[in-house]
Amino acid sequence: DGGITQSPKYLFRKEGQNVTLSCEQNLNHDAMYWYRQDPGQGLRLIYYSQIVNDFQKGDIAEGYSVSREKKESFPLTVTSAQKNPTAFYLCASSIGRHIGGYTEAFFGQGTRLTVV
């Protein structure tokens, strides 16, 4: 089955810890994205990547880091510098900037991160 897999589904972080959220896709998409959603709110863009080994900051990148070493994978690290990381994190992918492209973004099932 083609799709986007995020893991873990639930994650608990202690104060001062770094944690990494996994996102893997087998849709052969070039573009991948990380969004954060707070309760009752919309989606805010953290980082995005249009191609392997390249990524750009979104609107709320501070306290987060990413890598894109493989087309299929776009892990997100929530660092200790992120003071309020409790949220629902959504990874998405799309075909990307191809002529006639710009299909919709497809989403993984999300990771719910809680600081304890």
Add this chain to the structure above:
Amino acid sequence: ELKVEQNPLFLSMQEGKNYTIYCNYSTTSDRLYWYRQDPGKSLESLFVLLSNGAVKQEGRLMASLDTKARLSTLHITAAVHDLSATYFCAVNNYGQNFVFGPGTRLSVLP
């Protein structure tokens, strides 16, 4: 900076009634997307609107796009309880990423 607005943000309606959700965006784009999110779940793609005048329908939902007015509508016909969810519109930001509206939380009451 691309901004996407939706109204209303909250909508409570009775079963069997019709209503429209509006999505306005601030810059030129001919690609507009509608998503549904159930509580605690991820986003599910509903419609992809790729040109001015595009209209898509699925069951009791119909979406349209007017790129000149920078406006998309999501029309709900004869609402049923199963349509209760949060609906997001999104615009492709010059091929770079997707900017989402704040969402419209719909409750359909019996």
